[in-house]
Amino acid sequence: DQQVKQNSPSLSVQEGRISILNCDYTNSMFDYFLWYKKYPAEGPTFLISISSIKDKNEDGRFTVFLNKSAKHLSLHIVPSQPGDSAVYFCAASEYGNKLVFGAGTILRVKS
Amino acid sequence: NAGVTQTPKFRVLKTGQSMTLLCAQDMNHEYMYWYRQDPGMGLRLIHYSVGEGTTAKGEVPDGYNVSRLKKQNFLLGLESAAPSQTSVYFCASRYSGRTNEQYFGPGTRLTVT
Numbered sequence: 143d144q145q146v147k148q149n150s151p152s153l154s155v156q157e158g159r160i161s162i163l164n165c166d167y168t169n170s171m172f173d174y175f176l177w178y179k180k181y182p183a184e185g186p187t188f189l190i191s192i193s194s195i196k197d198k199n200e201d202g203r204f205t206v207f208l209n210k211s212a213k214h215l216s217l218h219i220v221p222s223q224p225g226d227s228a229v230y231f232c233a234a235s236e237y238g239n240k241l242v243f244g245a246g247t248i249l250r251v252k253s
Numbered sequence: 254n255a256g257v258t259q260t261p262k263f264r265v266l267k268t269g270q271s272m273t274l275l276c277a278q279d280m281n282h283e284y285m286y287w288y289r290q291d292p293g294m295g296l297r298l299i300h301y302s303v304g305e306g307t308t309a310k311g312e313v314p315d316g317y318n319v320s321r322l323k324k325q326n327f328l329l330g331l332e333s334a335a336p337s338q339t340s341v342y343f344c345a346s347r348y349s350g351r352t353n354e355q356y357f358g359p360g361t362r363l364t365v366t
Contacts, residue, residue: 151293174353185257185343185357186296231295238351240286240311243295 145169146234148244157253161219165232165244168213172234176241177206177217180229189230190217222251255279257358259344265364266334274329274361276344282356283349285327286311287319289340290360296343302327303349334365 147166155161163177173194178186192199192206192215199206205218219226232244260275276285283304288296298311300319308319316338318330327346331338341362345355 146295148295174351176354178357183360185345185359187357188354191352191354235351235353238349238353240298240301241353241355243297245293245295 143168144244145172146232146242146244148230148232148247150247151245152248152250154250154252155222157224157251158221161217161222161226161249161251163217163219163230163232163247163249165215165217166213167215167234169234169236169242170213171236172242173237174235175206175208175215176233176235177204178231178233178243180231180246186231219249222249224251224253227251257344257346257356259342259358259361261361262359263362265366266331267366268335270334271330271332272334272363273331274342274344274363276327276329276346276358277325278327278344278346278356279325280346280356281324282346283324284347284355285321286345286355287317287327287329288343288345289313290343291340299329299342334363336365339363339365 176191177189179189180186208215229246233241257278286301287299302321305324344358347355
């Protein structure tokens with residue numbers, strides 16, 4: 143039973159445009175959500191997070207939106223740059239317990 | 254400040270052999286984790302530790318053992334390797350608290366033939 147789902151295995155976007163990565167979850171007890179970015183042959187690195195008491199968090203070109211009623215979150219990257227090409231993992235946790243990860247979405251930004 | 258380091262980076266084992274993966278962190282983090290990453294499956298938690306001398310099972314613990322004798326080190330052992338354990342293994346650590354932002358090592362690519 144996948145509690146965190148990233149239904150798009152890959153996404154291709156033109157440089158300068160917006161990238162939107164989506165994530166759905168099933169556990170209504172999740173209270174903290176994170177996005178990680180992973181380059182080949184490296185470990186995942188933390189990108190941005192959001193608490194369940196908020197519906198939006200912004201950090202530079204990256205914004206995460208949370209829709210609790212739909213159990214859906216999304217990561218927006220504006221503008222997209224070639225260096226953003228990587229695998230993006232959505233993750234969720236319940237009261238500081240273990241992180242549950244989605245399967246990841248491969249983002250390719252074309253120049 | 255090296256962050257989280259993992260040893261070795263690559264390893265090839267034959268079925269039935271044993272090995273230990275070492276994770277070290279220099280950030281004085283209380284919590285440490287071992288994950289495996291397989292194609293199309295994201296990261297799955299094998300074992301974790303909430304402090305020196307403590308360990309607990311994660312989602313996929315079978316075939317693995319762990320030890321946390323020192324706060325900065327977390328060891329993952331495979332007693333009798335199987336081809337199904339071919340994977341990329343990541344270690345992570347974090348401070349205690351609810352935000353759960355974990356810092357990952359560079360990974361160990363293990364192949365079991």
